[in-house]
Amino acid sequence: MVLITLKGAPDFILSRCSTYKTDCDEDTLPMTDEFRTILQQRQETLGESGYRVIAMIQQKLTKRRYDAMMESYRAGKSHPQSPEESSSSVLDLNGLPADNYCFIGMFALLDPARLEVPEAVLKARHAHIRVAMVTGDHPTTAAAIAKKVNIFTKEVSIDGGIDKFKIEYNSETQETVAHFLRNTHTLLERHIVEDLTTPTNIKGIKSVSNPRKKSNIFKRLWNGFLYYLRDPNQVKSVKKLDIIPYGVIVTGSDMHSMDEHMWDWVLSHREIVFARTSPEQKLQIVMAFSKRGEVVAVTGDGTNDAPALKQADLGVAMAAGTEVAKEAGDLILLDNNFSSIISAIEMGRLLSDNLKKVAIYLLPGGTWSEVIPVLVSTWMGIPLSLSLFLGVVFCMFNDIVNSLAMVSEKAEQDIMSRPPAIRHKTHLIDWKLLVHAYLIMGNIECFTAFFCFFWYYASEGIPVSSIFFTYASFGTNPPIDKSADELNSILQTGQSIYYVSLCIMQMFNLISTRTRYVSFFKHNPFFGKTRNLTICIGVVFSTSVGLLITLVPWFNSVFKTKPVPVKYICPALGFGVGLFVFDEVRKFLVRRYPKSFLAKIAW
Structure with missing residues (x-):
């Protein structure tokens, strides 16, 4: 005799049974609809508790009949099948009988989800x-x-x-x-x-709508x-x-x-x-x-998950999964932990946020406030308000260190409550960020630096009317009661004032753009979970560079810089505080009215 035993989901294999075994000895009874209903109800009861239910069926065959069935199956496999046969929905049981089995019982498995x-x-x-x-x-x-x-x-x-x-x-x-x-x-x-x-x-x-x-x-x-x-x-x-x-x-x-x-x-x-x-x-x-x-992101660990893992925008395979699944996936979870995906999403959003913050910090000072002096000097004929050397120092030292400090920012409180980025609409540098960086922050910083620059000129007895549209005739037409050396010294001091004012405004820009929507006071860099002491180091470093460039005599003589009178950079402190307050109010309105026009154009 040959004993064939099959296991599988009850709703699939019970249809193959004609009898069932009782609890007493080896007695079998015919499979009835009432008994099938009892089994289905039992399966539903176990399933409602989270159990996976597996049914067991068996059938006894003589050795001669079994060998004949296997021989017939192998012979059928050796001949090519017609398209109708190959597409048939009949389950291939490798030559085993398709029906007349005896139901012998069910067992339940509990595979609880991981706690996280x-x-x-x-x-x-x-x-x-x-x-x-x-x-x-x-x-x-x-x-x-x-x-x-x-x-x-x-x-x-x-x-x-x-x-x-x-x-x-x-x-x-x-x-x-x-x-x-x-x-x-x-x-x-x-x-x-x-x-x-x-x-x-x-x-x-x-896909294309009409390729012809x-x-x-x-x-x-x-x-x-x-x-x-x-x-x-x-x-x-x-x-x-x-x-x-x-x-x-x-x-x-x-x-x-x-x-x-x-x-x-x-x-x-x-x-x-x-x-x-x-x-x-x-x-x-x-x-x-x-x-x-x-x-679409798909997680899976089995061979049967491989097609979906390959087709998804992001296929996430488990390290404990099959090699086929790991080959099909785009990344592999080494700890086999679903919560690691959520951590990766948070980290991805944090990296995107920090890159945006770096961009919105660098663009106002590193491009706008350095390009505008050149354009104004060329088109409006005024002395160049920022020298080439100070512009290079500002980009290579002041801004670089602070931008690196911005990269190490911690996640904001609302980072995991925002909707995901829309793939075909959201970009790292979009029009919202450019408007905020150039038209708002950049113009405020540039205006402040020019204000301090022109204020110093006015205090030296040179009115604005004697500066604009003078080009190469500055100091002679209209005439200014200053020698060439005095005008050159005033220009060098004015350029240093513009540079220091820009550094001060960038420091306020730094603490303002640390967060996109959350208040600075809830995301301060000094203590708590959001502490980022590299911001303080960046501010100290930037201040030290500014003092070194403007106060050390060697730099003054070699690179034509001058010490900066404190009173001429005080307006930068006032405008910087105003910039900070303005951005805090913007963030508050965005949080308070998330569906407003201001929130829609927020970077």
């Missing part, structure tokens, strides 16, 4: 990231696990309701009808399934110019679905009946669970999300 997963899912939700579960478990088990790990939350799915759909075929009208249900009983919509379509947005393939129609020559030239400015990974803008505050469960066996309307309905839910899914269906889910404008 529920909190990590809540952090992802707080960061406006939807977490969908895609599993091979029974829908009841999947729903129970989803509730434990906060994928199904009390506020949305438990209190609001869990949706699902039921597929029926109407033989009279020859139509497939989908009933959208809430909490199993409430009918939301009756939908007639149309022609089934499979999402075709494959990674690396771009050529645009006009000007549009082609413009697109050719933009080609060198665009992000090569930029995707086509797709209007995202409106999210509804409910959960939904979809089983893999129903996915083959879903048309585009049903996909839109399913993926518009805030909380989603896919159960009893195959590797092909996991891939289909990723493609469906991508087609609707979502940036």
